[in-house]
Amino acid sequence: MTAASLLAPRATIARVRGIRLSVPIGVIVSFVVVAVVLAWSLAPTLFTTQNPAQGVPADKLQGPSAAHVLGTDHLGRDLFARIVFGAQSSVTSALVAVTIGVVVGGLIGLLAGFLGSWTDVVLARFVDVLLAIPAFLLAVVIVSSLGFQTINAAIATGVSAVAVFARVMRAEVLRVRSSVFVEAARLQGGSNLHVLFRHVLPNASRSLVPLAVLQFGLSILVIAGLAFLGYGDPPPASDWGLLISAGKDYPRAPWLVVWPALVTVATVLSINRISRWLRRTS
Amino acid sequence: MTTTLALHPETVVATPPLLRVQDLSVSYGRTPVVHDVSFSIPRGGSLALIGESGSGKSTIARSVLRLLPRGTGRARGRVAFAGDDLLDLSEARFRPYRGRRIGFVPQDPAHALNPVRTVGSQAREAAALAGLADARAQRAASLDVFARVGLPDPARVYDSYPHQLSGGMLQRVLIGLAVLPRPELLVADEPTSALDVTIQKRILDLLDDLRTEDGIGLLLITHDLAIAAERTDEIVVLKDGRVQEAGSTRTVFAAPTSPYTVQLQADAPALNPDRYRGDVVDRGVDEWTTDTASARIHVRDVSKSFVVDGTPRPAVSGVSFRVPAGTTHALVGESGSGKTTTVRLLLGLESPDAGEILVDGQAVTGRTEQELRGIRRHLQLVYQNPFTSLDPTWSVARLVREPLDRYRIGTRAERSTRVAEALDAVGLPPELARRRPDALSGGQRQRVAIARALVLEPDVIVLDEPTSALDVTVQAGVFEVLRRLQRERGLTYLFVSHDLALVRQIADTVSVLKDGRVVEAGRVADVLSHPREQYTRALVEAIPRPLAALARPSESS
Numbered sequence: 001m002t003a004a005s006l007l008a009p010r011a012t013i014a015r016v017r018g019i020r021l022s023v024p025i026g027v028i029v030s031f032v033v034v035a036v037v038l039a040w041s042l043a044p045t046l047f048t049t050q051n052p053a054q055g056v057p058a059d060k061l062q063g064p065s066a067a068h069v070l071g072t073d074h075l076g077r078d079l080f081a082r083i084v085f086g087a088q089s090s091v092t093s094a095l096v097a098v099t100i101g102v103v104v105g106g107l108i109g110l111l112a113g114f115l116g117s118w119t120d121v122v123l124a125r126f127v128d129v130l131l132a133i134p135a136f137l138l139a140v141v142i143v144s145s146l147g148f149q150t151i152n153a154a155i156a157t158g159v160s161a162v163a164v165f166a167r168v169m170r171a172e173v174l175r176v177r178s179s180v181f182v183e184a185a186r187l188q189g190g191s192n193l194h195v196l197f198r199h200v201l202p203n204a205s206r207s208l209v210p211l212a213v214l215q216f217g218l219s220i221l222v223i224a225g226l227a228f229l230g231y232g233d234p235p236p237a238s239d240w241g242l243l244i245s246a247g248k249d250y251p252r253a254p255w256l257v258v259w260p261a262l263v264t265v266a267t268v269l270s271i272n273r274i275s276r277w278l279r280r281t282s
Numbered sequence: 283m284t285t286t287l288a289l290h291p292e293t294v295v296a297t298p299p300l301l302r303v304q305d306l307s308v309s310y311g312r313t314p315v316v317h318d319v320s321f322s323i324p325r326g327g328s329l330a331l332i333g334e335s336g337s338g339k340s341t342i343a344r345s346v347l348r349l350l351p352r353g354t355g356r357a358r359g360r361v362a363f364a365g366d367d368l369l370d371l372s373e374a375r376f377r378p379y380r381g382r383r384i385g386f387v388p389q390d391p392a393h394a395l396n397p398v399r400t401v402g403s404q405a406r407e408a409a410a411l412a413g414l415a416d417a418r419a420q421r422a423a424s425l426d427v428f429a430r431v432g433l434p435d436p437a438r439v440y441d442s443y444p445h446q447l448s449g450g451m452l453q454r455v456l457i458g459l460a461v462l463p464r465p466e467l468l469v470a471d472e473p474t475s476a477l478d479v480t481i482q483k484r485i486l487d488l489l490d491d492l493r494t495e496d497g498i499g500l501l502l503i504t505h506d507l508a509i510a511a512e513r514t515d516e517i518v519v520l521k522d523g524r525v526q527e528a529g530s531t532r533t534v535f536a537a538p539t540s541p542y543t544v545q546l547q548a549d550a551p552a553l554n555p556d557r558y559r560g561d562v563v564d565r566g567v568d569e570w571t572t573d574t575a576s577a578r579i580h581v582r583d584v585s586k587s588f589v590v591d592g593t594p595r596p597a598v599s600g601v602s603f604r605v606p607a608g609t610t611h612a613l614v615g616e617s618g619s620g621k622t623t624t625v626r627l628l629l630g631l632e633s634p635d636a637g638e639i640l641v642d643g644q645a646v647t648g649r650t651e652q653e654l655r656g657i658r659r660h661l662q663l664v665y666q667n668p669f670t671s672l673d674p675t676w677s678v679a680r681l682v683r684e685p686l687d688r689y690r691i692g693t694r695a696e697r698s699t700r701v702a703e704a705l706d707a708v709g710l711p712p713e714l715a716r717r718r719p720d721a722l723s724g725g726q727r728q729r730v731a732i733a734r735a736l737v738l739e740p741d742v743i744v745l746d747e748p749t750s751a752l753d754v755t756v757q758a759g760v761f762e763v764l765r766r767l768q769r770e771r772g773l774t775y776l777f778v779s780h781d782l783a784l785v786r787q788i789a790d791t792v793s794v795l796k797d798g799r800v801v802e803a804g805r806v807a808d809v810l811s812h813p814r815e816q817y818t819r820a821l822v823e824a825i826p827r828p829l830a831a832l833a834r835p836s837e838s839s
Contacts, residue, residue, distance in 0.1 A: 189688035
């Protein structure tokens with residue numbers, strides 16, 4: 001009996017893994033890319049021994065070589081080291097942005113969908129107003145008023161993503177709220193708050209996961225865009241957007257633009273691919 | 283009526299069979315679902331494929347129509363239609379068969395028509411298949427066939443959109459569209475499982491008529507042994523994609539050889555009206571009419587209207603009934619008769635416009651949410667569909683423990699014990715407790731729902747068509763559990779159903795509802811054997827009578 005109960009769940013997991021292993025190779029590659037970028041941001045020193053902030057001026061603007069895998073910039077700093085160390089602020093700021101979007105947007109959607117009546121009307125109009133302002137413009141305005149820092153750029157990006165999450169959450173809550181198991185929970189003596197947080201929220205937030213992953217990729221792009229325009233941390237910070245922005249001044253050293261851009265594109269593409277796969281499997 | 287076409291042996295010998303399936307095996311991806319199935323249908327003959335969900339019966343129908351999912355579904359073997367091997371044909375050469383020579387009636391009529399186009403415009407497509415190019419001729423042929431399948435006012439149906447018609451009418455439309463091109467074979471995939479019983483009977487009668495009058499062969503797919511026995515010449519019993527038993531309906535029925543068929547027969551309520559009679563006699567419900575004091579549920583003159591399009595429509599008007607403690611009362615009626623509204627009123631999910639509902643002498647009506655909570659502790663509901671009534675993100679143990687947590691009963695350890703006891707009481711092994719509902723079968727899910735209703739040890743359990751989404755063998759298992767619990771704990775059941783065969787089996791007393799009114803009430807034995815009202819008689823007649831149908835041809839020959 002105990003042997004059977006121990007074996008049974010293991011077998012299902014193995015079967016689930018079997019299905020996941022048969023997914024397109026592209027998804028696996030995407031996971032590898034994202035894992036590498038996450039590893040860069042968590043432990044950059046494991047990937048490069050060079051100092052990203054201080055270079056050897058004599059080695060400036062060198063092409064890719066054995067000593068400097070991706071070449072050096074105008075101050076002789078190793079580009080690979082700068083990209084690896086830049087990953088940290090790029091990834092964390094995107095995470096901050098997504099967290100703000102999910103938490104604030106999710107809460108607005110949850111309340112609007114669950115309470116209904118005038119709460120819904122007020123919150124829905126607020127979301128409509130947010131949606132009417134172009135996301136990037138809104139982010140620029142917010143950073144301008146908060147100050148030119150990467151963390152402010154992240155907050156701005158998060159705020160501009162609130163509307164999308166609120167919309168999706170509200171629709172999901174409306175769907176779940178009318179389902180039979182929610183009524184069953186009430187019949188079993190569940191209070192409003194219990195039903196909201198134990199039944200409606202877990203079910204409604206399921207479809208928020210692929211959207212959050214998608215938004216993570218989008219946030220990396222928006223934050224890189226803001227950094228490119230100088231709305232992020234000033235040098236010697238090495239946000240990917242900032243690297244591209246600085247590199248564009250040296251047309252003789254194309255690698256300064258090409259590599260940070262490639263890393264950004266690869267990361268965002270991988271995240272989008274994962275999001276699409278998540279939506280299909282969930 | 284139930285005119286079963288007697289097969290003349292000479293015709294079988296003279297012409298090749300209309301459809302011959304030989305060693306058909308089907309797999310989805312690498313998973314085989316059908317193994318070496320063979321059967322044949324003569325012209326104008328009928329054959330039933332029987333089995334529970336997942337037995338591969340619909341897959342076989344789809345292979346005959348070549349509608350298997352492209353890429354993943356693969357069929358091997360031979361499917362010969364009037365001598366032509368369908369599986370070998372190219373898609374282009376197969377198309378003249380599908381629709382024109384082989385008609386298809388789908389399971390759920392509500393989803394089979396395009397909701398944004400009128401019925402007429404879709405009927406014209408079927409008429410075009412029949413070779414009618416002229417729009418006027420197409421319209422005439424459509425109206426003809428609508429009249430043929432017994433639709434009142436064909437012209438109105440022709441101009442309607444699907445949502446303006448009832449389920450029974452839509453199924454008639456679909457059968458009409460399927461027979462319009464005058465096919466030689468009609469494949470009907472559970473054509474009545476989404477419909478009310480009286481409409482089910484009319485649809486099956488219609489299929490019978492088409493078969494006798496036009497000589498259309500019928501491949502009927504069903505999970506209901508009683509229907510198959512009543513309506514077809516031959517039966518193929520399937521389980522896990524393998525043929526368990528095949529042969530003429532009468533032989534299979536009279537002397538089933540496989541244990542699975544024997545079980546199917548034993549579990550079909552229509553075939554065993556007296557299966558649980560012993561219990562009912564033990565409970566002695568004869569005093570029901572006189573004894574008013576012991577009523578556990580007392581519904582008195584309850585009415586409720588809903589406002590539809592600005593005008594109030596009565597859903598329930600003046601309904602009264604009593605349920606003595608420890609017995610089972612059935613509410614019977616077709617969809618829209620007010621069964622569900624009555625149950626929702628009883629549970630305090632809606633409040634009545636007039637009347638009174640007492641549970642254990644306490645009024646349910648006019649209570650605050652807090653007081654209702656106290657009453658519901660003794661009054662639990664098992665929903666119709668176990669696929670929607672369990673939160674998919676919760677584990678079984680947590681689902682069953684939820685009522686205990688909500689009502690703060692016992693310590694943590696005591697709750698776990700009671701959960702284990704409840705799971706044991708419904709016959710679920712303890713290792714299932716950690717699973718989520720989607721890792722359970724339909725029958726297991728419904729047992730979880732019953733365990734959840736039991737764990738508070740209520741006096742009354744309301745069963746809202748608790749097995750209509752389940753197979754007959756699973757249904758029998760669920761009712762075994764319910765019956766045992768009633769015996770052990772003296773539970774009172776209010777059982778909502780449209781299936782009179784099932785009601786006859788398990789209920790003590792019954793109220794027949796029509797348009798929100800009780801038209802007849804009393805002990806099950808009295809009401810169902812001597813119905814006084816026309817409506818009750820129609821419901822009783824809709825119970826399939828395979829024994830009578832099987833007896834008739836043998837008498838005449």
